[in-house]
Amino acid sequence: MGFPAGRGVLEGFRLTLRHCLRSRRTFLFLALGAGLVALECVALVKHPPTESHRFHPLLIFLGTTVLGFSLPLLSLFYSLSAFSDDREDGTLIYLLVRPVPRASLYAGKLLGALVAAGALGAFITVGLDVATRVVLGSSPLLPALYPRFLGLLLIGTGSYAALYAALALLFKRPAIVCLFHAFIWESFLPNARGQLPNLTFSHNLKALLVDWAPELKGIVAQRRVILPDASDAGTFLAIVGGAALVAGVALFCTREWEKRAE
């Protein structure tokens, strides 16, 4: 019959992944990914990289459109999907009355959101790389870099998803708060002076990316970006992501999730 916690994780994961991937948002994101790939193709054809370029256009696309834009966007929508949709339509009741620990349901739902967001992020990454190879005949994203970049994608998705899941449970209108974080906090703070950029996921993810893929250091030098040490970046992501995870589990397990009916 299996362990109750295992059942909760597995079924929470299955139901959430199914819900995420079957939603209309997924088709929109696939279209968005295809649009990014098309945009990159146009850019490569119009401005093919030359010797004078310090870095390859694909790397800019990966840094800006994948790490800086797609990753928070996908994590945001799938986390909200996993933790808000069934509360709003009332179907969460069917999970909460089952003999499984609530923490296991939370873990399963978060995992489902993470896999959905991660899979689409990977799809966009691979799409951009394939487009580069088709247009230019080669790509700077060497096979050795793939696992590192996809690993980074997973860490980034996990951090964002843990934070947005906790926010989804904390606020009545979580979309506003999450959108503020994804597109105001994460977009403007990295350009601020002093230590403020270090308070963003995207800045710390870039620090890890540069550490894992030294080939990209040129981008950083060109842009005069001061990134934290990889160990500090890893610590920041682990602490913030971990704290968000613990807060989310605590909220999910102790709060009442039923709407007041009368």
Added chain:
Amino acid sequence: MSDALLEVRSVSKWYGEVTALSEVSFTLGPGVTGLLGPNGAGKSTLLKLAAGLLQPSLGTVRLGGRDPFGSAAARAAIGIAPELEGFPEGMTGLQFVTAMLRLHGWRGSAARGRARKLIESVGLADARNRKAEGYSKGMRQRLKLAQALAHDPLFLILDEPLNGMDPPGRREMIDHIRALGAEGRTVLVSSHVLHEVEAMTPRLLLLNRGRLLAEGVVGEIRDLMEDRPHQLWLRCADARAAAARLMALPEVEALRFQEEGFLVETRRPERFLEELQARAAGGEVAVEELEPRDENLQAVFDYLVEA
């Protein structure tokens, strides 16, 4: 009730400044119990507390001695058919019941086989592979019952289970619910349609404005309402003469003519009936028809809610 499965002790529940339930206490054992009350009485709050979906602000809820909110083991005994109409998006009836069974530890083909059997038992065999969001209201009620029964629970919570069903479907559902109670399950059914509850069970919990007004069997509850005289309607051969004779009885508090007969109000119905029988035997009164007018659920409910 010594074999009580659910124990609700001095439970109050409030949302901000709104009190949904106030000092509610009762126990439930095997059989069907109807939960009645007008809109806003606190029925849904009480059902959610019993299902472990809410925590009481004060007091305790125990299911088999355990707190259903905090204990996964306690929740293993619960099957709930909520009032809501929704199901997880994109799932067929069969997939939905199978997923719910997996959460109870059923696996693979065993889960699918049991889900198929349950869906057939509620009359949805032909629709099992259709998406549940496309089901009619009546079909949704059946699917909700199937998933509630999936793991063979001891305690069933059915929130307005007859909503949206056609008359044959209602009759079938009422029979099904009565059979579940007869099997020894503890079934708590909420409804605002009194005659439907009456058809399922004589045992009731009456709620109004968050308070438990009464608990027990309709007739017993009525007997306890001493401030309200019982009403008996009689049709006699010579109504005026019979009314005059009966009015003389000390048990009769009031008498008025109504619907080709007359209505007698008495606080001692047993004594009145003895006197009536004696007079009928002596030929003083020729009773053609006798009917208690306020021992039905509607009358009891109206009295309690008015009070």
